[in-house]
Amino acid sequence: MTRVAVLGGGNWGTAYAAIMADAGCTVRLWARRQKVVDEINTDHVNSGYLPDRVLPDTIAATSSYAEALDDAEIVVVAVPSQTLRDNLADWRDLLPSDAPVVSLMKGIELGTGERMSQVIAEAGGVDADRIVVVSGPNLAPEIAARQPAAAVVAAASPRVRAKVAEASATAYFRPYLGTDVVGTEIAGATKNVIALAVGMASGMGMGDNTMASLLTRGLAETARLGTALGADPQTFLGLAGVGDLVATCASPLSRNRTFGFRLGQGMSLQEVIDSTKQTAEGVKSCESILQLAQSVDVDVPIVENVAAVVHEGRDPKDVVGALMSRARKHEVN
Ligand SMILES: NC(=O)C1=CN([C@@H]2O[C@H](COP(=O)(O)OP(=O)(O)OC[C@H]3O[C@@H](n4cnc5c(N)ncnc54)[C@H](O)[C@@H]3O)[C@@H](O)[C@H]2O)C=CC1
Ligand SMILES: O=C(CO)COP(=O)(O)O
Structure with missing residues (x-):
């Protein structure tokens, strides 16, 4: 049984821990709050994030990252993108x-413009060929309900990506x-910003033509940016590109779309921030992107608008014009 450390006990960290446990791994899940740790270990549920999913008993939660990381064969990271660098300062040693280090995060760091794999390499002291990125149309509550979905496991090293894919299948x-x-x-970071735009349009009462136009032109600007940074244009037609864009822009489960929707309905920015309990990465990443x-x-x-x-x-009404x-x-x- 592969020993996995999942760092981050929120929506996606918990759902991904469940995937890996279902794939036969033993998982130690690090969560910051002792209440979350106790609930997972005692009741096998993380009710604040995934109340409907009973978690396998091969997931053990801990509030000690040292305990989670001890002897891990794969490390999976699912914390908010803007806190990653600080977290890595604690985890680095x-x-x-x-072990492969897997990023599940979809954001770009403010101030540096770095992708999460770059932050992991720099602040975590991890060799680039051990870093893996998993991304795709993966709304956590649907995956937690074991609804079929696919993702791309991207890495420079064939051995490393095969190991992580095997442990996540x-x-x-x-x-x-x-x-x-x-x-x-x-693709993963920019789709969150496009989903904010689609949410705004929907909140203002606009329909599917508007959504499809924003989604398509959003994909065009995502691919333009990615290609300029050295990406393969084909990636944007795949699961991490159009796949994730469609899922996020269409789904009321998306935190980014919902954030935009509330703005479009006329709530103030502060009201929307106050009503958003989970991470909507696009809100900060729009600036870094x-x-x-x-x-x-x-x-x-x-993105600019x-x-x-x-x-x-x-x-938001002025953005349309x-x-x-x-x-x-x-x-x-
Ligand atoms: N939820 C989803 O469906 C998916 C999310 N993602 C990405 O996964 C990443 C994590 O998102 P979620 O788990 O959904 O967010 P979340 O908001 O549900 O959970 C974030 C977790 O990080 C913890 N956290 C907050 N501040 C922290 C800090 N300063 N240090 C350490 N931990 C801290 C929170 O306590 C929570 O456990 C994001 O980049 C997101 O874009 C990717 C695919 C799907
Ligand atoms: O990345 C996601 C689905 O693939 C989740 O999107 P949100 O962060 O907008 O909920």
Whole structure:
């Protein structure tokens, strides 16, 4: 049985721990709050995040990251993107020297513009060929209910990606292998911002044509940015690209879409922040993605307008006019 440490006992960390336990691994799940740890160990449930899922008893929770990491053969990380660097400062000396380190996170760091695999390499002291990114249309509550879904397991090393895919494969979760770490991460982070835009449109009463137009043009700007950063354009047509974009933009389960929806309905930014209990990565990453795009001179108009709403207090209604009145251009490029 492969010994796995999952760091982060929120929505996705808990659901991914359950995937790996169902795949036959023994899992130690690190959660910050003792209440969450006790509930998982005693009642086999994490009621604050996944109240309907009974967790396998091969998952043991702990509030000690040292205990979670001890002797781990695979380390999986699912904390908010903006806290990762601080977390790694605590974990760095305890990370096993030969285990793959898997990022489940979909964000870009503020200030540095770094992808999560870059932060793991830099702040965690992890060799790039041990780092793995898992991404795809993976809304945690659906996976926790064992509804079929697929994801891409991207890594530079064939041995490492095969090991993580093997340890994550179940009857309801099908990992595909990939090599494009950059594209997989840019796709995952940027779709959250596009989902904010789609949510705003929906909250303002707009329908499926608007959603499809935003989604398609959002994919175009995502692919443009990713390609400029060295990604394979094909990645954006895959599970981490169009797959995740469709799931997130269409689903009321998405925290990013819901955040945008509430803004579109007219709630103030502060009201929406106060009503959001889980991580909506796009709210912060819209700013870092915009800066990243500017650094490589790539136009990302949807990201730019979402950032203006979320960080400059622009009214979502004004965004519609701003996007619709842009200079005429060819669809491709
Ligand atoms: N929920 C989902 O369906 C999916 C989420 N993701 C990604 O997974 C990552 C984690 O998201 P979720 O688990 O959904 O978020 P969440 O909000 O449900 O859970 C975040 C966890 O991190 C902990 N946390 C908060 N601040 C922290 C800090 N300073 N240090 C350490 N831990 C801290 C929280 O206590 C919680 O356990 C995000 O990047 C998200 O985009 C990816 C795929 C699916
Ligand atoms: O990444 C996700 C689904 O693949 C989850 O999206 P949200 O973070 O918007 O809930």
